[in-house]
Amino acid sequence: PDAALDATAPQEGADGGKEEYVPPAPFPLVYTKKEFSGSVRMRQFCETGAFSGATIVCGFPSISVTALLATGYLIDQLKLPQVGVISSPLIPPRCVVEKGTCSHPVRIFGNSSIVVFVCEYKLTVSEVLFGVTEAILSFYAEHGCENIVTLEGLPSSAGAKPGDPLPPLQFITTHRPFFDLMTSRGCKQVTEGVIAGITGQLLAEAPLNNCHVSCVLAPCAATLPDVRAALNIMQAICAYLPALGLSVASLEEKAAKLEAGFKKFEAEAETPYPSHMYG
Numbered sequence: 001p002d003a004a005l006d007a008t009a010p011q012e013g014a015d016g017g018k019e020e021y022v023p024p025a026p027f028p029l030v031y032t033k034k035e036f037s038g039s040v041r042m043r044q045f046c047e048t049g050a051f052s053g054a055t056i057v058c059g060f061p062s063i064s065v066t067a068l069l070a071t072g073y074l075i076d077q078l079k080l081p082q083v084g085v086i087s088s089p090l091i092p093p094r095c096v097v098e099k100g101t102c103s104h105p106v107r108i109f110g111n112s113s114i115v116v117f118v119c120e121y122k123l124t125v126s127e128v129l130f131g132v133t134e135a136i137l138s139f140y141a142e143h144g145c146e147n148i149v150t151l152e153g154l155p156s157s158a159g160a161k162p163g164d165p166l167p168p169l170q171f172i173t174t175h176r177p178f179f180d181l182m183t184s185r186g187c188k189q190v191t192e193g194v195i196a197g198i199t200g201q202l203l204a205e206a207p208l209n210n211c212h213v214s215c216v217l218a219p220c221a222a223t224l225p226d227v228r229a230a231l232n233i234m235q236a237i238c239a240y241l242p243a244l245g246l247s248v249a250s251l252e253e254k255a256a257k258l259e260a261g262f263k264k265f266e267a268e269a270e271t272p273y274p275s276h277m278y279g
Contacts (some may be wrong), residue, residue: 002168003238011066011179032048037131038088044084051110051111053109053144055145056140058117064225069226085108086106087106106118133205153219154217155219167232168187174203178214180226231252
């Protein structure tokens with residue numbers, strides 16, 4: 001057949017060489033399919049109990065993308081395999097392509113120590129929020145997980161000042177070990193307020209489902225993606241789960257580069273124009 005029409009034929013690369021078509025690896029056999037509110041369906045590529053004792057980390061963007069930055073770092077650094085997807089007719093039809101693999105926007109990654117639920121954009125339909133919450137709680141119970149930790153950005157001027165020390169995190173938890181860790185790090189427990197979205201629903205359902213749920217809130221820039229806020233969260237996660245052996249060095253480097261660029265931009269913005277610039 002004509003090579004131009006054959007996807008499996010060697011293609012010419014940018015350097016004139018031939019690149020072989022490498023199909024993405026298929027997902028493993030789907031062991032379980034469950035349905036929840038909002039026609040939400042969770043499909044898992046793992047056996048029941050595969051994540052016994054693991055911590056679940058949820059990164060669903062709400063009023064900032066801090067959670068997405070932090071969970072993305074976790075997935076990349078730990079090279080977590082995808083172990084499930086969540087879909088619903090009420091979720092806008094989109095496909096996320098990562099390293100040549102196509103999947104739904106709401107995805108589950110994990111190993112025996114940590115499981116990450118992540119979505120690329122904000123979910124807004126109430127029925128979907130309820131259904132995804134039910135799916136997370138079902139996963140927690142089915143696999144005997146230890147704690148659910150949700151990540152949130154808290155838009156604040158404190159998160160938008162490069163060069164300053166990282167501001168203290170805030171948190172809510174039903175899990176005593178998590179409380180002890182966060183207070184020892186100087187973090188402030190939230191005792192009054194209203195939490196919306198999946199995080200709020202998980203916290204509300206925790207005492208009704210005999211499970212542990214914690215929320216970490218990081219002060220972040222109000223308008224731009226804030227790598228410092230993600231770094232702030234990741235330092236707490238590393239302290240909470242030292243067995244992961246996770247380093248935040250590359251995230252610190254990225255934050256430092258962004259800070260340097262921001263300071264350069266500020267300096268240039270404050271430089272007065274020459275008096276003869278306009279004649």
